[in-house]
Amino acid sequence: MGAATKAKSEANIKTVENATCTFCGCLCDDMVLTVDMDAKKITKAKNACVLGKALFLSHEEEDRPFALIDGKPATLKEGVEEAAQILANARFPMFYGMSDTTCEAQRQNVALVDMVGGTIDSTTSVCHGPTGMALQGVGESTATLGEIKNRADLVIYWGGNPAESLPRHFARYAVTAKGMYTPNRKKDRTIVNVDVRRTKSVPVADIFIQVKIGADFELLWALRALVKGRHVDPNIEKRTGVSLETMKDLVERMKNCRYGVLFFGMGLSMTRGRHFNSAAILSLASDLNEYTHFIATPMRGHGNVAGADIVVSWQTGYPFGVNFSRGYPKFNPGEFTATDMFARGDADAGLILASDPGSNFTQAAIDHMKKIPMIVLDPKLTHTAKLARVAFTTSHYGINTGGTAYRSDGVPIELRPCLDSKYPSDEEVIRAIYKRVEQLLKTRKKTKGANNKRRKAA
Amino acid sequence: MSLKLTLKKKPTVPVEAESICPDKMEGLGLRDIAALPVHHGNETTTVGDFFKVTGKSNGEIRLEGDTSRFKMVGAAMSKGRILIKGSVGQHVGVAMSGGEIVVTKNADNWVGPEMSGGRIIVKGNAGHMVGCAYRGGQVGVTGGEIIVHGNAGNETGNTMRDGLIAIGGNSGDFTGVGMLAGTVIVLGEMGQRTGAAMKRGTIVSMEDAEMLPTFTYACSYRPNFLRLYLCHLRDLGLPIKDSWIGGSYHRWSGDSIELNRGEALIFDR
Secondary structure (H helix, E strand, O other): OOEEEEHHHHHEEEEEEEEEEEEEEOOOOOEEEEHHHOOEEEEEOOOOOHHHHHHHHOOOOOOOOOOOEEOOEOHHHHHHHHHHHHHHHHHOOEEEOOOOHHHHHHHHHHHHHHHOEEEEHHHHOOOOOOHHHHHHHOOOOOOOOOHHHOOOEEEEEEEHHHHHHHOOOOHHHHHHOOOOOOOOOHHHEEEEEEEEEOHHHHHHEEEEEOOOOOOOOHHHHHHHHHHOOOOOOOOOHHHHHHHHHHHHHHHHHHHOOOOEEEEEEHHHHOOHHHHHHHHHHHHHHHHHHOEEEEEEEEEEOEEEHHHHHHHHHHOOOOOOOOOOOOOOOOOOOOOOOOOHHHOOOOEEEEEEEEHHHHHOOOOOHHHHHOOOOEEEEOOOOHHHHOOOOOOEEOOOOOOOEEEEEEEOOOOOOEEOOOOOOOOOOOHHHHHHHHHHHHHHHHHHHHHHHHHHHHHHOO | OOOOEEEEEOOOOOEOOOOOOOHOOOOOOOHHHHHEEEEEEEEEEHHHHHEEEOOOOOEEEEHHHHHOOOOEEEEEEEOOOEEEEOOOOOOOOOOOOOEEEEEOOEOOOOOOOOOOEEEEEOOOOOOOOOOOOOOOOOOOOOEEEEEEEOOOOOOOOOOOOOOOOEEEEOOOOOOOOOOOOOEEEEEOOOOOOOOOOOOOOEEEEEOOOOOOOOEEEEEOOOOOOHHHHHHHHHHHOOOOOOOHOOOOOEEEOOOOOOOOOEEEEEEEE
16 A cells, blocks of 8 residues: 555645445455546546446435435434434334445444344345355355465356456456466466356356356265265266266366365355355365365455455354344344345334345335335435435445445455545444434333333332 | 133234243243243233233143244243144244144244254144254254144255154255254155255155265165154154055165265155
């Protein structure tokens, strides 16, 4: 990290070096942003990929009210009051989202859910949550992306399409990056891609293995058996679409590489089998450590979704789907995860922080969200914000707000904001709600106590 | 005469009601029973807030009304009987060690997780995770019986160590996943990936099943022990055909990734 800011006062142009892009889980922290302070716009984003450019260059602060209550403009204070009343009166509120905000805001959110006795879940539960469940069962052999860049000579992408979703993954970490022990970049590495279709990530691969839809688990299981020297019936080709010879060749490459890595995406964690698919690939990496060094690591989508897991784990002991109804944290995905709680009609209120479940949850879940009082914090008027009782406009993390975010490999990265915003940060709004709910709950406790005394006296 | 709890007010959110258990209600008067705590979301209320309590406690509790949002009924029970006239919520009979729970309609996800004894009978369908370990746990059911007359969801018998789970209808994916020992009998069809990562134990199905590549065909035979199990299930009211009792079964050994000491017995039609 070099010097951060150079101001060029004459044209009121500012350059921010080593800024962090929060579009995807790569969290590239080598952005050089040129900012026109008068127009409040970012005019150049050097080093950014196509997604990063879209994030920075299209950034514009919309002129929206600080809060909307039932769709009508309101002040921040009115919004906080309404939100606090909803939460103080809720019996089973669901707090969801957190993947596009700072760790500081996530931490406040955990404090709030703890106080009101609600349930907290992040977008992890519809992304790599199953991987989190899998690693509790089978463990994880993992590394940072820096180590992978410097050492890995066999890179396997499975069920993910980084060329389109994490565009700089190849150049910064795993394919064309120059590493300490991989000085000749791609020449020093073998790239394998396993997927159900030819994605845009396939052309960089030396070997492409096309697996039949819904047969990833069987393929992984057969590979595990081969690594362990067990018999596998050649009929496996019918089920998986991959011949036994291809599998044996891949297994030999895996066993004989110097440092292997399995990057896996939602093609595994969100298809039939879910946590067992993730468990299978994590176990395959563990099995291979009998022969060489091998790791498996998920490719995360949202900017700070890894941070949500880490903050919730640090605060509650569990990564997602945590309930505080009884005053202590209880973890049970399927029961305390957001899609399930909304679709079953369990939650009686909701707080959505920096996420848009209204656009991607099941219809049953969205229908229930429409019935209950919802609170939304987002810089944009999202689908969820449109169906919320209270919708706060907040500043954009990474552009307007500083703080910490975690890269998909669990490395914390500092954000370097480049523009001010008139809107408060997520953290400030959550803190304000926390303060007001605390007052409301204290008053209620006192009234309850007084009523009980009166009843006893009578 | 048994103790009767009749639902008088429907909860607005799910209720954790582990107080509804013979061990906790034994020897208590009706007023004390009505004062037992239940957790309505984040609020602690009482049994009496939701139920009209009548009858006398003689070891049997009858639940009447729509109790499908009441979770953890019969949690950790060791004796007595609970008769649920209707459906019940999640975690029914969690960690029970004795006694009997009968559900006349459906049971939600997690039926008898980590139980060590006793019997749960579900006359309708059960959700996912019948007789399983909780996430992060290494061992599921260590004893007892779970009998589901209808269908069950995914991961039936996940990491069970002992006991019997019988499903009268179909079961979902990953039936008997990670089993350490014990028996799972499915009279209908099983979903995909049966017995993945099982170490020991027996999975039986009366319908064809696609086995994982790490299971190998061993032989066809007529297992004696299975006759005893099937006669027992017939006594419990499951529709067991004579042909199943005397029939031959294909034996598949697996999972070879683990100990390879487990078996899947598929009825030879």
